[in-house]
Amino acid sequence: MSRPFSLILATLLMMFPQIAETIYSPALSDISHHFAVSPELAAQTLSLYFLAFAVGVVVWGRMCDIYGRRPTMIAGLLIYAVASLIALCVSNFSYVLLARMLSAFGAAVGSVVTQTMLRDLFKGKQLAHVFSLMGIALAISPAIGMYSGSLLSSHFGYKGVFTGLFSLAFVLLIWAFLALPETKQAKEIAAAPLLATAKIMLKDLQIWQVAFLVASFNVCLFAYYSLAPFMFEQLGLSTRLFGYTGLILALGAGAGSLLNKQLLQRGACSPKLVLLASVLTILGGIGVLLLQQSALFVLPMLLVVTGFGIAIPNILSSALHAYQDRTGTAGALLGLLYYMLIGGGLMLAAWSQSLGGVILICGSLATLISIQRSST
Incomplete structure (x- = not known):
């Protein structure tokens, strides 16, 4: 390997899709007013983003098995940068949607x-530890995105946000061009067959459970980013x-990730931790429903993001143990499945305009799945 693997760069690349998405969220109100579209239509940019992201996941996952991890990463980042530049220059909302979908396709890399590179280099408890650290990074990345997006949007409008996205990409x-190594093992001569792998995974109940769990916790989180800007606007808040x-x-999500790390060190099993996260999500959803006419609805969201910080590392670290010979392809197909579920869930969230209801439904679904997983 000609370049040493940097966990710092890997962490930033893992955080990049969430920062790229949440930095855009504070600009939704400005986009709605600038292009004269409804809040529901503006919020749909998030759901379309995730559907395009799902397509990108399967394409990039497949390419990283065929051509290698490094060239695939560089290609995806290049497409994202170009798409962000297009979004900055267009003046029609339909073109903004298309540019956002193209950027989502690139960001999926x-x-x-x-994740594939991490599974190349780490196994077992070491992989669980690395994913736990990644969980902390993922917990704070939405905060970085939201805060940066609010500053850019309040000073420069939505164009400031797109400029920031281009600069980040x-x-x-x-950095990736100069420092990212190739982690694909030399023995991986040929990529696993895509359709054959898909057939195996579609018959695998555990894969479906993982996909619905990842989707449930992510829909709760991103429903906040798509609906809360308009809730704040209705409450007369900036x-x-x-x-x-x-x-x-971010404090709640970070606390969840740190709590998860400590509980794992004390011998707690992953299914039980995911069940704990699901119950916290239900409690948070009830709180948001009761307080959604006040800015205090943010407080029960702390329970939701704490659950996210606990759940996601435990779900992802054990998701593909049975697919070690085809991690890129299997990871791509799993990502395609759960990102399509996230996109569909966010479409329903944008239609319902009920943050508390969405969280309660997702938390209940996650709880049912977690109970079943814990019992087996």
């Missing part, structure tokens, strides 16, 4: 290829204040 592209809530929620 940060998720699936980084450009920096990561140069975009910058909405951005500050990301810092509060």
Whole structure:
């Protein structure tokens, strides 16, 4: 390996898709007013983003098995940078949607290829430890995105946000080009057959459980980013204040990730921890429903993001143990499945405009699945 593997760069690449998504969230109100579209239509940009992201996950995951991890990562980052530049220049909302979908396609490389590289290099408890650290990074990345997005949006409008997105992609592209190593093992001569792998995974109940669990916790989180800007606007509160809530929620998610790390060290099993996270999500959803006419609805969201910080590392670290011979392809197909579920869930969330209801439904679904997994 000509370049040493950097966990710092890997962490930033893992954080990149969430930062790229949440930095856009504070600009939704400005986009709605600038292009004269309804809040529901503006919020749909998030659901379309995740559907395009799902396609990107399977394409990049497949490419990293065929062509290698490094060239795939560089190609995805390049596409994201170009798409962000297009979004900055267009003046029609339909073109903004298309540019956002193209950027989502490129951003997916940060998720699936980084996870594949980590599975190349780490196994067993070491992998669980690394994913736990990644969970902490993922917990704070929405806060970074929201705070940055609120500053850019309040000073420069939505174009400031797109400029920030382009700059972020450009920096990561140069860094990856200069420092990212190839982690694909030499013995991996041929990529596993895509359709054959898909057939195996679609018959695997554990894969479906993982996909619905990942989707449930992510829909809860991103429903906040898509619906809360308009809730704040209705309450007469500023975009910058909405951005500050990301810092509060990051504390909850970070606390969840640290608590998860401590519980794992004390011998707690992953299924039980995911069940705990699911119950916290239900309690948070009830609180949001009761307080959604007040800015205090942010407080029970702390329970939701704490659950996210506990659940996601435990779900992802054990998701593909049975697919070690085809991690890129299997990771791509799993990502395709759960990102399509996330996109569909966010479409329903944008239609319902009920943050508390969405969280309660997702938390209940996660609880049912977690109980079944814990019992087996």
